[in-house]
Amino acid sequence: MVLQAEEGLITTSLPVPVLVATAVPVERDAVARALPATAGEVRLPGASLVRTAAGWDLLAAGVGPALAAATTAGALTAAALAGRPYGLVVSAGIGGGFPPGAPLGSLVVADAITVADLGAETADGFLPVTELGFGTVTHRPPESLVRVVSEATGARTGTILTVSTVTGTAARAAALRARHPGALAEGMEGFGVAEAAASHGVPVLEIRAVSNPVGPRDRAAWRVGDALTALTEGFGKLAPALESWNAHDR
Numbered sequence: 001m002v003l004q005a006e007e008g009l010i011t012t013s014l015p016v017p018v019l020v021a022t023a024v025p026v027e028r029d030a031v032a033r034a035l036p037a038t039a040g041e042v043r044l045p046g047a048s049l050v051r052t053a054a055g056w057d058l059l060a061a062g063v064g065p066a067l068a069a070a071t072t073a074g075a076l077t078a079a080a081l082a083g084r085p086y087g088l089v090v091s092a093g094i095g096g097g098f099p100p101g102a103p104l105g106s107l108v109v110a111d112a113i114t115v116a117d118l119g120a121e122t123a124d125g126f127l128p129v130t131e132l133g134f135g136t137v138t139h140r141p142p143e144s145l146v147r148v149v150s151e152a153t154g155a156r157t158g159t160i161l162t163v164s165t166v167t168g169t170a171a172r173a174a175a176l177r178a179r180h181p182g183a184l185a186e187g188m189e190g191f192g193v194a195e196a197a198a199s200h201g202v203p204v205l206e207i208r209a210v211s212n213p214v215g216p217r218d219r220a221a222w223r224v225g226d227a228l229t230a231l232t233e234g235f236g237k238l239a240p241a242l243e244s245w246n247a248h249d250r
Ligand SMILES: O=C(O)c1cccc(C(=O)CC[C@H]2O[C@@H](n3cnc4c(=O)[nH]cnc43)[C@H](O)[C@@H]2O)c1
Pocket: 023, 024, 063, 064, 093, 094, 095, 096, 097, 163, 165, 166, 167, 168, 186, 187, 188, 189, 211, 212, 213, 214, 217, 218, 219
């Protein structure tokens, strides 16, 4: 496939242009290490897009669902206005893993991207916004793509929760597990990135490399370096796998 870029024509075998949204630059750079050299930087309101020679665009979109959604939406709009709309958005980064399903250093790919704390607290427990009559709480990546990515990278497949407050107690972890039995990991951006993608009608994927267990706060147990290495290795395998994915096979 040949894409029109600002620098001229670049070639890629990706079936569609892909936007990868991480939270912070160190995660973006971990993804970039798995891809061909960067081909330039594009300034957007609030963020810079790193463009690779192979047609992947990498964005450090910010921490938390709101900023990630706003920055991702800006990049999607800019690309659409430039006549080069993305065909896929990938939310990627480190995250907490629910033990024992998602150990430290493992990769998780979401079959459901679910916001865990968007709703109302009641005397009878938490009510998601959907039960209040509006909004959405889950986005589902294309099944065929989740399968391709999981087979290529060895990533475990399950729900990735998006939280605005990092889980820090055993009680909160247990409550999340009870409400979301399929949850394997949690992060802070996936649902925001997915909302932006959905508003542009673009499919979304979320991949997390596990840096810490979800549960009682223990900074000493963090393995950020190992998780970033896992992210790089995962994207090294994901990139060729994506080339075989048919974007219309959702
Ligand atoms: O200070 C703490 O105890 C603490 C514990 C976990 C994460 C943080 C962060 O500030 C990291 C936020 C950043 O990293 C992603 N992330 C990594 N681990 C988790 C997690 O267990 N739960 C939610 N998010 C996590 C997240 O997507 C942010 O981008 C601080």
